Amino acid sequence: MAQVPQHKVVLDESEMPTRWYNILADLPTPPPPPLHPGTGQPIGPADLTPIFPMDLILQEVSTERYIDIPEEVQDVYRLWRPSPLFRAHRLERALGTTARIYYKYEGVSPAGSHKPNTAVPQAYYNAKAGIKKLTTETGAGQWGTSLAFACAQFGLECEVWQVRASYDGKPYRKMMIETFGGTIHPSPSDLTEAGRAVLAEHPDSPGSLGVAISEAVEAAAGDPNANYALGSVLNHVLLHQTIIGEEALLQLAKIDESVDLIVGCTGGGSNFGGLTFPFIRETLAAGGAGPVIRAVEPASCPTLTQGVYAYDFGDVAGLTPMMKMHTLGHDFIPDPIHAGGLRYHGMSPLISHLVEEGLMEAVAKGQQDCFAAGVLFARSEGIIPAPEATHALAATVDAANAATEAGESPVILTALSGHGHVDMAAYDAYLTGSLTDHTWEDSELQESVAQALSRLPQVLV
Amino acid sequence: MAQVPQHKVVLDESEMPTRWYNILADLPTPPPPPLHPGTGQPIGPADLTPIFPMDLILQEVSTERYIDIPEEVQDVYRLWRPSPLFRAHRLERALGTTARIYYKYEGVSPAGSHKPNTAVPQAYYNAKAGIKKLTTETGAGQWGTSLAFACAQFGLECEVWQVRASYDGKPYRKMMIETFGGTIHPSPSDLTEAGRAVLAEHPDSPGSLGVAISEAVEAAAGDPNANYALGSVLNHVLLHQTIIGEEALLQLAKIDESVDLIVGCTGGGSNFGGLTFPFIRETLAAGGAGPVIRAVEPASCPTLTQGVYAYDFGDVAGLTPMMKMHTLGHDFIPDPIHAGGLRYHGMSPLISHLVEEGLMEAVAKGQQDCFAAGVLFARSEGIIPAPEATHALAATVDAANAATEAGESPVILTALSGHGHVDMAAYDAYLTGSLTDHTWEDSELQESVAQALSRLPQVLV
Numbered sequence: 001m002a003q004v005p006q007h008k009v010v011l012d013e014s015e016m017p018t019r020w021y022n023i024l025a026d027l028p029t030p031p032p033p034p035l036h037p038g039t040g041q042p043i044g045p046a047d048l049t050p051i052f053p054m055d056l057i058l059q060e061v062s063t064e065r066y067i068d069i070p071e072e073v074q075d076v077y078r079l080w081r082p083s084p085l086f087r088a089h090r091l092e093r094a095l096g097t098t099a100r101i102y103y104k105y106e107g108v109s110p111a112g113s114h115k116p117n118t119a120v121p122q123a124y125y126n127a128k129a130g131i132k133k134l135t136t137e138t139g140a141g142q143w144g145t146s147l148a149f150a151c152a153q154f155g156l157e158c159e160v161w162q163v164r165a166s167y168d169g170k171p172y173r174k175m176m177i178e179t180f181g182g183t184i185h186p187s188p189s190d191l192t193e194a195g196r197a198v199l200a201e202h203p204d205s206p207g208s209l210g211v212a213i214s215e216a217v218e219a220a221a222g223d224p225n226a227n228y229a230l231g232s233v234l235n236h237v238l239l240h241q242t243i244i245g246e247e248a249l250l251q252l253a254k255i256d257e258s259v260d261l262i263v264g265c266t267g268g269g270s271n272f273g274g275l276t277f278p279f280i281r282e283t284l285a286a287g288g289a290g291p292v293i294r295a296v297e298p299a300s301c302p303t304l305t306q307g308v309y310a311y312d313f314g315d316v317a318g319l320t321p322m323m324k325m326h327t328l329g330h331d332f333i334p335d336p337i338h339a340g341g342l343r344y345h346g347m348s349p350l351i352s353h354l355v356e357e358g359l360m361e362a363v364a365k366g367q368q369d370c371f372a373a374g375v376l377f378a379r380s381e382g383i384i385p386a387p388e389a390t391h392a393l394a395a396t397v398d399a400a401n402a403a404t405e406a407g408e409s410p411v412i413l414t415a416l417s418g419h420g421h422v423d424m425a426a427y428d429a430y431l432t433g434s435l436t437d438h439t440w441e442d443s444e445l446q447e448s449v450a451q452a453l454s455r456l457p458q459v460l461v
Numbered sequence: 462m463a464q465v466p467q468h469k470v471v472l473d474e475s476e477m478p479t480r481w482y483n484i485l486a487d488l489p490t491p492p493p494p495p496l497h498p499g500t501g502q503p504i505g506p507a508d509l510t511p512i513f514p515m516d517l518i519l520q521e522v523s524t525e526r527y528i529d530i531p532e533e534v535q536d537v538y539r540l541w542r543p544s545p546l547f548r549a550h551r552l553e554r555a556l557g558t559t560a561r562i563y564y565k566y567e568g569v570s571p572a573g574s575h576k577p578n579t580a581v582p583q584a585y586y587n588a589k590a591g592i593k594k595l596t597t598e599t600g601a602g603q604w605g606t607s608l609a610f611a612c613a614q615f616g617l618e619c620e621v622w623q624v625r626a627s628y629d630g631k632p633y634r635k636m637m638i639e640t641f642g643g644t645i646h647p648s649p650s651d652l653t654e655a656g657r658a659v660l661a662e663h664p665d666s667p668g669s670l671g672v673a674i675s676e677a678v679e680a681a682a683g684d685p686n687a688n689y690a691l692g693s694v695l696n697h698v699l700l701h702q703t704i705i706g707e708e709a710l711l712q713l714a715k716i717d718e719s720v721d722l723i724v725g726c727t728g729g730g731s732n733f734g735g736l737t738f739p740f741i742r743e744t745l746a747a748g749g750a751g752p753v754i755r756a757v758e759p760a761s762c763p764t765l766t767q768g769v770y771a772y773d774f775g776d777v778a779g780l781t782p783m784m785k786m787h788t789l790g791h792d793f794i795p796d797p798i799h800a801g802g803l804r805y806h807g808m809s810p811l812i813s814h815l816v817e818e819g820l821m822e823a824v825a826k827g828q829q830d831c832f833a834a835g836v837l838f839a840r841s842e843g844i845i846p847a848p849e850a851t852h853a854l855a856a857t858v859d860a861a862n863a864a865t866e867a868g869e870s871p872v873i874l875t876a877l878s879g880h881g882h883v884d885m886a887a888y889d890a891y892l893t894g895s896l897t898d899h900t901w902e903d904s905e906l907q908e909s910v911a912q913a914l915s916r917l918p919q920v921l922v
Binding site: 003004005006007008010012013014071074075076078079080086089090108109110112116149152153154155156171172175176178179180181375378379380381382383384419421422424425427428431456457 | 464465466467468469471473474475532535536537539540541547550551569570571573577610613614615616617632633636637639640641642836839840841842843844845880882883885886888889892917918
């Protein structure tokens with residue numbers, strides 16, 4: 001090898017951004033407001049006080065362009081941030097692609113994903129407001145782990161309802177939440193009205209994020225010392241995640257690289273929004289010249305590509321405000337696929353609005369295609385990606401192959417939202433051929449992954 | 462908070478050391494040579510060629526002070542190296558200690574531990590020698606995962622015998638090994654003479670590293686296209702791990718800090734040797750002035766503190782050379798404790814020699830004490846440590862408390878060998894009170910951890 005290539009761009013803690021970016025300040029048109037579930041009228045801050053502290057409510061509706069990150073939050077962020085930006089040299093070599101592939105890796109956090117970026121400020125603002133306990137739901141378990149960790153930092157109790165399909169399939173997530181000091185229940189549970197209603201009709205329900213949200217909101221609303229915390233979808237959550245994109249901009253500037261395409265998975269949209277919003281700010285400031293922004297969702301829960309753009313509830317029981325978003329209907333319960341973090345019937349209203357405005361596009365991928373890309377990535381780059389993140393990788397492989405065929409050398413930036421250490425049963429299912437959607441949806445992807453795997457020994461040495 | 466403190470020292474890839482350090486060049490007296498298991502005479506390079514490539518055999522016996530890291534190995538190292546050095550501010554605050562605590566974290570690697578530091582060069586040198594397959598044993602599963610990853614980088618097959626107790630208790634390790642393309646068997650297995658002999662006597666044997674080594678060595682010795690790879694104990698393995706200590710020296714120099722005490726866990730001794738050998742070089746060069754070097758081993762497998770210093774086999778069946786080391790006897794099968802990587806009857810001959818020379822000391826800790834320190838660390842620093850690494854943390858808490866009591870402010874450097882994401886069943890056992898050694902061996906440690914946990918909310922905000 002003539003010269004050992006640079007694999008990653010790291011930032012010193014002193015370079016960590018100290019402000020979150022609020023895209024609401026820059027949108028050409030404002031997104032439609034959330035509506036009160038009872039009156040159908042736009043909600044005001046007072047409607048949210050039963051479950052959120054005022055600092056977060058103000059962030060939810062703020063139109064300030066930048067919001068300072070409190071020093072107490074920076075102190076916790078610095079346990080893992082800034083996160084690394086990688087150039088995927090070894091994946092590129094395996095694919096034999098002319099594209100340059102980068103990935104921003106959030107798996108270095110305590111929970112192994114991007115989720116602590118918002119769990120920490122949410123716990124902080126709640127503790128500051130005198131709240132003693134946070135309730136929440138979790139799908140894949142990433143968010144519950146993150147909030148349990150964050151609550152430990154600020155002396156809060158943490159109570160988690162985990163979607164039954166994930167609770168049964170990922171016992172290690174429960175143990176991680178308990179190691180961080182949290183308590184956890186499978187959802188639907190018999191601890192809430194919402195849970196009991198689902199169980200009465202479907203005693204074997206695998207659960208869904210919508211049901212688990214109803215349970216956690218109900219538990220918080222009934223306890224004056226407790227609030228609720230949501231891990232995605234809402235404006236303030238996406239705001240907190242923008243530190244990902246701000247870091248990526250700094251890292252790309254260090255190596256004088258500009259991006260042509262950004263791909264990331266979307267469940268509720270927070271990792272995707274967090275990475276892409278600062279890039280969209282630059283695009284808007286440049287009069288529209290900027291990267292293509294591509295959301296990747298699971299074929300079994302295709303909110304952006306198959307859903308309708310309409311007002312809907314965020315949960316099954318209809319306890320949340322109605323939000324205008326791409327939705328499959330608030331009672332939609334997707335197949336128990338392994339990417340639990342992407343099993344949400346709706347989408348962040350901000351992401352939905354940006355798709356409608358033409359600032360983002362969306363594609364859907366099947367599980368089999370995604371895990372194929374995930375295994376190729378593990379064997380070439382060494383990181384076993386979370387099932388959610390494999391969706392971004394499948395779309396990355398597609399884009400890289402298209403570039404190679406066209407003889408072009410675009411720069412692709414991939415959102416690698418987390419690692420899959422606690423999701424290994426999903427890989428086992430893939431490797432043993434027992435995934436629920438075990439047919440290949442995309443035969444070109446299948447062929448290119450098989451070729452790349454056979455090429456690995458030759459190109460990596 | 463007056464100022465957000467710096468939590469970690471990161472190095473750029475361009476600062477990654479490009480040479481390994483060979484402590485054999487600097488020892489006051491040479492360690493006793495390994496002996497041939499048949500003749501009892503010192504072995505020569507030719508005795509090792511059935512299972513090792515010549516490049517590694519030469520490294521095993523080299524007395525050159527520095528050995529260049531091949532660029533192909535550097536290329537893979539850069540997927541995760543240099544690894545971060547952390548200041549444990551939040552743990553210090555929880556303990557209320559006057560000590561300054563640093564930890565060198567190897568959990569950022571593809572396998573989640575320090576093991577890939579030697580797996581990668583071992584796979585590289587074997588591939589360069591034309592070998593097609595590597596066999597190995599694995600205890601906790603870290604080494605098997607690491608070798609499977611490394612083999613994928615250089616086009617080698619990888620066949621792993623995993624100690625039965627770990628194979629049953631850690632199914633995710635098997636899935637990780639398979640995701641990286643390796644194959645895996647529980648040990649004892651009926652695939653080898655060595656395995657069948659153990660099964661004949663103990664059909665329900667939980668296995669041990671000694672048995673699994675016999676099986677893997679036997680499989681390699683009988684196949685001209687296969688070699689064997691060992692994850693610890695041997696000189697060349699510890700050599701490869703010295704990149705840890707070389708980086709730590711650079712990182713401490715950046716913040717102008719010098720160390721008074723280094724603690725790390727010891728199973729076969731490779732993470733511990735890797736971190737400490739470069740520091741011992743500095744101590745020897747300074748005429749003896751340097752940090753105290755303290756090995757921490759499990760109370761249930763107390764090789765250094767309770768074993769004898771004598772010639773013994775590295776495996777159960779007596780296939781390996783005899784090495785002079787601290788040993789509990791090559792047929793010793795320790796309790797199936799959760800720190801599978803520390804369940805080895807012997808010790809690296811280099812580490813043993815350094816203990817005999819007075820350059821290192823050793824203590825033993827029980828599981829309960831270790832997991833208590835591990836949970837405190839997870840809740841304060843965010844990283845869930847591997848069960849092996851919790852041993853170093855228990856000794857760190859001890860040392861920090863002693864310093865506080867004495868009103869001193871020593872600098873403690875802790876070897877955090879890996880994360881515990883795939884070892885969560887161990888934490889579950891601790892949290893539910895079902896560890897095999899469920900009594901506290903060290904009531905002072907128990908009290909200080911309980912106090913620190915209760916102090917967390919106040920000191921972390």
